[in-house]
Amino acid sequence: MKSMASTSEKxxxxxxxxxxxxxxxxxxxxxxxxxIGIRKASIHHxxxxxxxxxxxxxxxxxxxxxxxLQALRAQVASPAEQLQFYLNYWDTCIRDAAQPFCVCAMLxxxxxxxxxxVASRVRAHFQSLAAWLASVLSAGAQQGLFRLNGRxxxxxxxxxxxxHGAMLSARxxxxxxxxxxxxxxxxxxxxx
Amino acid sequence: MKSMASTSEKxxxxxxxxxxxxxxxxxxxxxxxxxIGIRKASIHHxxxxxxxxxxxxxxxxxxxxxxxLQALRAQVASPAEQLQFYLNYWDTCIRDAAQPFCVCAMLxxxxxxxxxxVASRVRAHFQSLAAWLASVLSAGAQQGLFRLNGRxxxxxxxxxxxxHGAMLSARxxxxxxxxxxxxxxxxxxxxx
DNA sequence: CATAACCTTCCTACTGGTAGGTAGATAACC
DNA sequence: GGTTATCTACCTACCAGTAGGAAGGTTATG
Numbered sequence: 001m002k003s004m005a006s007t008s009e010k011x012x013x014x015x016x017x018x019x020x021x022x023x024x025x026x027x028x029x030x031x032x033x034x035x036i037g038i039r040k041a042s043i044h045h046x047x048x049x050x051x052x053x054x055x056x057x058x059x060x061x062x063x064x065x066x067x068x069l070q071a072l073r074a075q076v077a078s079p080a081e082q083l084q085f086y087l088n089y090w091d092t093c094i095r096d097a098a099q100p101f102c103v104c105a106m107l108x109x110x111x112x113x114x115x116x117x118v119a120s121r122v123r124a125h126f127q128s129l130a131a132w133l134a135s136v137l138s139a140g141a142q143q144g145l146f147r148l149n150g151r152x153x154x155x156x157x158x159x160x161x162x163x164h165g166a167m168l169s170a171r172x173x174x175x176x177x178x179x180x181x182x183x184x185x186x187x188x189x190x191x192x
Numbered sequence: 193m194k195s196m197a198s199t200s201e202k203x204x205x206x207x208x209x210x211x212x213x214x215x216x217x218x219x220x221x222x223x224x225x226x227x228i229g230i231r232k233a234s235i236h237h238x239x240x241x242x243x244x245x246x247x248x249x250x251x252x253x254x255x256x257x258x259x260x261l262q263a264l265r266a267q268v269a270s271p272a273e274q275l276q277f278y279l280n281y282w283d284t285c286i287r288d289a290a291q292p293f294c295v296c297a298m299l300x301x302x303x304x305x306x307x308x309x310v311a312s313r314v315r316a317h318f319q320s321l322a323a324w325l326a327s328v329l330s331a332g333a334q335q336g337l338f339r340l341n342g343r344x345x346x347x348x349x350x351x352x353x354x355x356h357g358a359m360l361s362a363r364x365x366x367x368x369x370x371x372x373x374x375x376x377x378x379x380x381x382x383x384x
Numbered sequence: 385c386a387t388a389a390c391c392t393t394c395c396t397a398c399t400g401g402t403a404g405g406t407a408g409a410t411a412a413c414c
Numbered sequence: 415g416g417t418t419a420t421c422t423a424c425c426t427a428c429c430a431g432t433a434g435g436a437a438g439g440t441t442a443t444g
Contacts, residue, residue, distance in 0.1 A: 022305040173319075222429075
């Protein structure tokens with residue numbers, strides 16, 4: 001038996017896909033209730049408030065991301081390939097429509113009206129992703145794989161913005177292939 | 193007498209700032225009602241449904257953008273300066289917190305659950321902005337001002353994604369200066 | 385000119401439905 | 415038996431949207 005997810009994890013899974021689709025204000029306890037066949041009140045048993053639910057959800061997402069990115073850095077030798085794996089991951093997610101958007105990028109758009117406990121966690125994800133990208137770019141530059149115009153931190157911020165912007169464009173145009181098309185143009189500038 | 197805005201324009205103004213803050217699902221007729229001191233029902237008189245209100249709002253935004261960008265191309269000679277003016281515009285908006293995000297970028301994130309009449313208009317804005325950027329980059333490349341790696345259309349898509357991603361990062365970090373910092377890194381790659 | 389018809393705008397009052405959240409009972413499990 | 419999970423039933427607040435009318439301006443008609 002592989003996937004015997006607990007109720008609370010099922011709740012988080014559904015909530016996550018709903019947030020990716022419509023943001024913090026785009027889903028309700030009733031939506032989750034209908035999706036997994038449980039009463040609204042039962043969800044409140046697991047997650048007393050919506051803010052708490054989303055805070056836990058972002059924590060889980062952050063931990064998965066952190067784990068995945070660290071594993072990537074440990075198991076893949078070349079910084080260029082590390083970067084490629086990261087971008088391929090998103091390309092696949094977007095093509096599958098499995099998770100066609102980063103949860104934190106989605107929530108970042110609503111930052112101004114997010115509960116503090118959620119907003120701070122979203123910001124933390126942006127920070128750690130930027131740090132990971134900076135370390136990859138820095139290592140790659142030292143090995144002569146990348147040509148950086150500015151400091152690795154600056155280039156990392158730029159790359160992260162490109163990734164999020166490319167997700168947005170792919171969604172706006174309804175064209176999953178647009179993500180990697182845009183990103184490839186960006187990567188070309190780093191490796192050229 | 194300068195600014196004697198009509199009621200329906202006041203409604204659109206408030207709705208726009210609310211959308212920029214929290215997206216389509218992040219505002220209500222009651223919010224607008226409270227903001228401009230008019231009853232909810234009166235807003236329905238001007239805009240029967242929410243979908244219609246936002247559709248009109250996006251039309252207005254698109255027309256303003258189109259007008260502004262075409263004027264820029266007509267009045268500013270150098271493509272490099274046209275681009276700089278465009279980016280300065282957003283830098284100022286973000287620093288003033290006047291309009292710290294593009295309405296259409298905000299709505300694009302919620303594309304999947306937007307009414308069709310809104311979604312199609314958002315897509316149209318992305319198309320015309322990409323076209324404008326492509327024409328500026330193309331003209332600039334011919335004058336030897338820009339070094340493009342790919343076709344102007346591809347570079348334009350990339351630049352547009354960077355702009356939207358930079359807006360998102362500035363918001364996520366709560367740092368208005370981050371927008372131009374990210375974009376400058378990007379522009380350096382085009383002019384270098 | 386006067387008056388009747390109409391139009392625009394805004395109002396109060398309301399509808400059916402949904403939001404997040406709670407209270408308390410019931411069942412299942414260790 | 416106590417804990418955990420789920421249930422029914424409910425609450426208050428809010429949602430988008432409607433009905434019907436009051437006030438004032440505009441237009442058409444005599």
